[in-house]
Amino acid sequence: MRTKIYLTILLAIPLSLMAQETVYSLNQYTPLNYNPGYSVLDYEAGLSLFHEEYTIGAGDYITSNSLNVDYPIIKKETGRRLLGIGFSAFNKDAGASDLLNAYNLGLSVATPVQIANRHFLNFGAGANYVNKRTSLESLSTGSQWIASEFRYDPNAALGESFAIQNINYVSLSTGISWVFQTDRFRQTLVSVSAYDLNQPTESFFEGTDKLPVKWIAFAETILYENHRIQITPSFYYINRGVTNSYKAFVSTKLLFENNNPYDVIKTGNIDFQMSYGMSGDAAASIILNQPGFSAGFSYNFPVTQQNQYLQSVVQVGVSLTKTLWKPKPKTIVIESAPSTRSFDFDRKREVVTVEKSELDQIRDQLNQLDNIKSLQFELQKDFKFEFNSSKVDPSSYPFLDDLSDLLNENEEFSLQVIGHTDNVGSKNANYSVSSQRAEVVANYLIEKGISPDRISSIGRGDTEPISDNASEDGKARNRRVEFIIRVDR
Numbered sequence: 001m002r003t004k005i006y007l008t009i010l011l012a013i014p015l016s017l018m019a020q021e022t023v024y025s026l027n028q029y030t031p032l033n034y035n036p037g038y039s040v041l042d043y044e045a046g047l048s049l050f051h052e053e054y055t056i057g058a059g060d061y062i063t064s065n066s067l068n069v070d071y072p073i074i075k076k077e078t079g080r081r082l083l084g085i086g087f088s089a090f091n092k093d094a095g096a097s098d099l100l101n102a103y104n105l106g107l108s109v110a111t112p113v114q115i116a117n118r119h120f121l122n123f124g125a126g127a128n129y130v131n132k133r134t135s136l137e138s139l140s141t142g143s144q145w146i147a148s149e150f151r152y153d154p155n156a157a158l159g160e161s162f163a164i165q166n167i168n169y170v171s172l173s174t175g176i177s178w179v180f181q182t183d184r185f186r187q188t189l190v191s192v193s194a195y196d197l198n199q200p201t202e203s204f205f206e207g208t209d210k211l212p213v214k215w216i217a218f219a220e221t222i223l224y225e226n227h228r229i230q231i232t233p234s235f236y237y238i239n240r241g242v243t244n245s246y247k248a249f250v251s252t253k254l255l256f257e258n259n260n261p262y263d264v265i266k267t268g269n270i271d272f273q274m275s276y277g278m279s280g281d282a283a284a285s286i287i288l289n290q291p292g293f294s295a296g297f298s299y300n301f302p303v304t305q306q307n308q309y310l311q312s313v314v315q316v317g318v319s320l321t322k323t324l325w326k327p328k329p330k331t332i333v334i335e336s337a338p339s340t341r342s343f344d345f346d347r348k349r350e351v352v353t354v355e356k357s358e359l360d361q362i363r364d365q366l367n368q369l370d371n372i373k374s375l376q377f378e379l380q381k382d383f384k385f386e387f388n389s390s391k392v393d394p395s396s397y398p399f400l401d402d403l404s405d406l407l408n409e410n411e412e413f414s415l416q417v418i419g420h421t422d423n424v425g426s427k428n429a430n431y432s433v434s435s436q437r438a439e440v441v442a443n444y445l446i447e448k449g450i451s452p453d454r455i456s457s458i459g460r461g462d463t464e465p466i467s468d469n470a471s472e473d474g475k476a477r478n479r480r481v482e483f484i485i486r487v488d489r
Contacts (some may be wrong), residue, residue: 022064023216023236023247025275025283025298026050029317032068032088034216034236035175035193036108037124039070040084041186045327046070048319056314064101065094074325084110088127102132108173116201118181126173133203166174169200171211185230188221212241220249228255230269244251246279253289254325259435259458262427266291273298280304283313295321363406392440402443403483404448415450416484417442420464422475435459441481 024030027052031038050066067089090104108126115121177194179186196211204207216231220234230253238245253269271287282303300313329400392400407413419438423432438457446452467474 016312018487023238024050024052024276024315025273025285025295025300025313026287026315026317027236027249028287028294029296029319030066030068030088032086032106032108032126033090035124035172035177035191036086036106036126037040037084037110037122037177037191037193039086039108039124040072040081040112040122041177041179042111042181042252042383043072043079044321044323045072045083046321048317050311050315050317052315055214060095062094064090066090072324076325079325079327081112084112084122084124086110086124088128092395095358099136100132100422102130104128104131120179120181122177122179123174124177128171128195129168129169130200131166133169135165161178166381167202169202170198170199171195171200175216185222185225187248190219192217214238214240229253230255245278247275249273249275259460260428260431261461261463262431271296276303283314283315285315285316292321292323294321352456392437392444399450403452404445407445407450407454408448410487412487413444414454414486415456416486417445417455418456418482418484419459420460420466420478420480420482422478423462423465423469424475430461433457433459434461436479437479 002285012465024033027034029048031048046069048066048068050064050068052064054062054064056062067087067486070084071085071086072230074487075082086106086108088108089108090102090106092100092102094100106126108124110122110124111123113123115229173193174197175194177189177191177192180188195214195215195216197213199210199213201209202211215238216235218234221233222230222232224231230251232251232253233485234249234251236247236249238247249321251271251273253271255269257267258265259267268288268290271285271289273283273285273287274281275285280302281300283298285296285298289292294317296313296315296317298313298317315357403415407415416437419434419436421434421437424429435458438459442455442457445455462469462478465474465478466480467477469475469478
């Protein structure tokens with residue numbers, strides 16, 4: 001009788017929220033479950049692994065395992081996203097009872113359409129192959145209790161009618177999403193998707209029950225943000241026929257910076273997430289997000305008597321990502337040279353060559369890019385730092401003065417100062433010196449009246465040389481400061 005109850009739970013509850021239908025607490029590791037268009041949201045290719053253990057009684061549980069892969073196809077010259085391809089694999093298993101084993105393989109294609117600056121519409125379509133099976137070998141029911149003889153007979157009839165023990169079908173899906181993307185984060189996402197558009201037949205019992213189309217609506221936006229914290233609420237609404245459900249999330253990201261190129265932990269965030277579902281369950285999650293890597297853990301628990309079968313749910317997720325495209329800064333090498341004279345002896349006349357000032361060189365480059373609304377370019381400047389020193393050579397002051405004039409004239413410009421060293425000394429010492437060099441330059445510009453909000457500084461140590469460290473001249477060139485100027489018009 002106990003197994004019969006669990007079978008009812010397995011078939012009635014989890015199967016109604018199978019694979020592409022379940023909204024997991026760690027939903028970022030199963031993106032293709034909610035919209036087939038999510039494979040083209042950004043410039044990152046990703047591989048996510050997810051595991052869930054759903055306890056429904058003492059020693060009885062259901063496990064779920066998921067693999068999600070998404071790969072955007074990008075035009076390298078312009079950074080335009082052309083297509084996104086997604087693949088998902090899913091398994092749900094009831095364990096030793098063998099009452100349920102389900103598999104789902106999905107393939108999706110998506111394409112984005114830019115409707116305005118930083119605003120995109122993403123369209124996606126997908127197909128899923130689904131296989132579900134149940135076994136009666138471990139099933140026992142009340143019909144096997146022989147009351148007149150006061151005994152249990154496992155060979156007696158089950159009293160249950162299972163016309164089918166193995167189900168196979170193909171499910172079609174589609175979705176659309178609107179995305180507003182800033183330079184740092186995805187600010188807002190709103191999406192609608194539909195699954196089982198072809199209404200496949202799914203039933204272990206007699207009959208031809210067709211699955212109604214299931215709709216998922218989702219919305220998230222950054223509610224509050226500063227340099228230390230980011231608060232993002234999100235909400236899922238699910239409709240299947242006459243059944244409606246929802247799940248609400250609140251994400252609080254603690255942002256931190258660590259630009260030391262030699263440390264394992266880089267700039268990223270720790271995400272503390274709470275969620276609540278209509279079925280009376282809540283979850284607490286923690287996720288570490290790093291460049292190219294993410295790992296999360298979640299614990300779900302019942303908070304009302306409404307969810308009488310749920311004991312607890314543990315979820316873990318891991319993802320690996322790789323950025324396939326990023327804008328390459330326009331590199332401008334600013335020359336410091338006095339006016340010079342040269343002679344063209346073939347023409348037998350004097351030719352005067354006048355070198356432009358560094359500030360004029362920068363302005364010329366900007367004037368050529370007037371039609372571009374947003375740009376980023378790099379200025380390489382040799383500051384001739386002495387070994388293991390962060391003191392700027394006085395010969396560089398005129399350049400910094402000119403640069404401060406440029407920033408004061410153009411309030412839409414922001415500046416990042418990057419310090420570099422040669423390879424002499426320890427890794428940590430080089431990082432410290434390079435950070436100090438960048439900070440000294442940034443502070444000089446701040447003293448000239450540039451707002452600190454417009455200037456940031458980081459150190460790269462000896463990880464990005466521009467010359468061979470085998471010679472003293474090469475080492476001197478590597479002891480430098482670079483500038484990245486961002487312009488938003």
